[in-house]
Amino acid sequence: MPTPVAGDVLRFIRCYSAKPASDSEFTVLATRVFRFQFENNTPYRRFCEMEGMTPDKLTSWKDVPAMPAAAFKELTLTTFPRIKKKKVFKTSGTTSEKRGAHYFETLELYEASILPPFEKHVLRTDAYVFYILMPSAREAPDSSLSFMLKIVNRHFGRGKGRFYIQRGRPQFESLARDLGKERKKALLLATAFALKGFLDHLEEKNLHLRLQPGSRLMETGGFKGRAREVSKAELYRLCRERLGIRDFVSEYGMTELSSQYYSRNGGPFMAPAWMRAVVMDPQTGKECRSGRLGLLKHVDLANTGSVMAVQTEDLGRMKGKGFEVVGRSRGSEARGCSLSYERFLRDSQ
């Protein structure tokens, strides 16, 4: 491990991979990580000073200042010199957009944080055949999602899972053909957007596949404001109808984070022990009362080398022991006769 703090986090992940950690245990380690990041990540320290927070004032993990996710596009947020980076994951975006970059000095923590929650929420056995409607890590080397899939495929899919997005194009026909022939239980892993495309393809070809009982879907990624957005319930309904899948897992992750949340069959997203979510009131900047809608803030101890607290633009609310995502804040629509900036940019292109 490059730093003692990272070593502590790794031990924490291993210790709590199958059991929950108390709030106080989490706060103790969060305080250490915060102090480390405050001392070693210059832009983050300046951000904390703007927020009026220092390690000495911190009393709860909830008070750790959360860097807006958009900052990953503009700033180098590392606790180590950039030259020492081993890996960089980038957010998706068009060529004209700036892409956020998350730098890693080591991937040991990243890999360690992937497997336990996947094992808990998605699969415990290697009896499933993986069908992955996403590009492989070789094709998309800066995609954190593809990297994660590589790891889970290696551990739970015996490395035999096939990737059905090749050279940027979805291979719907071969996926439908292979799924149709499959005699074992299948795990289909897909982004919601690609999955909708696949379901449309099946509809167009009037295909109804019947996967083996117990087959499962893990979807992730949402639609990110694309026009073809459908609700998760509708997506699941279509999967039941066209694929015969009845068991659904939803994954929530971000390039800016190192760990993932999972939800089973439409339930709340649940965090591993080294990660916490809190819903912030956008007006007051304070924690929302339980059940109220606000912006999701994540505190991920595995983000030791960057910033552990990230403020997203995702709208959500706490639900049970987890949270649910309601949508993504897109800011206001154009009001009255006023044009929004985005609209103007679009029109002037």
Added chain:
Amino acid sequence: MNLRDTVRTLGALSGKWMRRDFLSRRRAITQLVRVSGFSEKMAHAMLDTLFCELTTPKLQTLLRAELQSPGVLDGFVRDARNHRFVHARAPENIVHVFSSNIPNAAITSIVMGLLIGSRNIAKVSRRDEGILGIYLDSLRAHDPVLWKRCAIVNGRAEASHLMKQAGLVVVYGNDESLEEIRKSIPAKTPFVGYGHRVSFALILHEALSKEGAVRLAKKTAYDVWMADQRGCLSPVIVFTQQGGKVYPRDFAGMVALQLDRIEKGEHSKPRRSMTDTLSAVRLRDQLRIKALKGEKVGYWLSDKPGLWMVGYDERNEAEFSSGAQIIRVKGFRKLLDIEGALQKMSGSLQAVSLECAPTHRKQIAEWLGLFGVNRICRAGQLQKPPITWHHDGRLNLANWLTWTDLES
């Protein structure tokens, strides 16, 4: 009813509307606050601004400005400048289509239709704020004959059917709606569209004296506040030149202070949606990130969370706030520096509140006109256009009429 009587009747009704105890006005205020989410003070300010431009003398001025002689509506009148006779015919039926942003445009449009003697059918938005209905109720009580020349329809199909038979279709809305409606009506039906526009403030260094800056900040804050930044005359950016006695960033702080003062004097607060709040959060985050990169930025938030926000930076880009009462103040050095931003907005610009030395005013106005700016006024006047203003840069009434020229 002849033109003179129509002008007098409508002017007298405006007089009633300017009285705070007028029942219809009280109904309209309640509607604007409860349904549309304006504050009570904003609602009063909007109605005052509207009806003080619809008085008898102002309507007479409008007719003279656009038609030269109002007699052209009755028959041929000699046009001395061109040695000809002209006669203007009003369309029998006008279909007006309104968006639901601010009520002023709807009432003004119906009044203009009545002035020229047309029958007016108004298609109100599905999110109708009901103000036009209240105005027409007051007209019914004031003059039932004139009222009979107006009707409101809500259904899209009915409006669509009526538009096909209309002598003129007047549409206020976003560019997509305008295009859609224009395509749906017969090619020969006259069509006037008032589309998406934005306004801004431009303050040159000579206007930023220590004494004048506070006064200017107050007026700028008023322009921002009045229509809750929902209209095409609400300034979305305040371009402020460096080199004056007051630095632009400090001026942004002064605008924030004045917004705070206006807000504290209000009994009711304007309603804010989650999307407004999220727009403010996004802008605040953008500015904080710019600050971390070493850029000169600043932001100010209302004491009561979420009511307004002022953001300052020195990037000469056409960045708009898209939330209610989120105002961008942008510092710049030379006018040339903001030319790129204006170029980008060109064709969608409406009004500019310009503060500069009187000797430069005309020259800068010429320059702004190159980008399609059609109204240049002083700070504090953005939300108070005269009835004679060339809305969207065109004649209003004259454009709604069909003219016949008789050459000698």
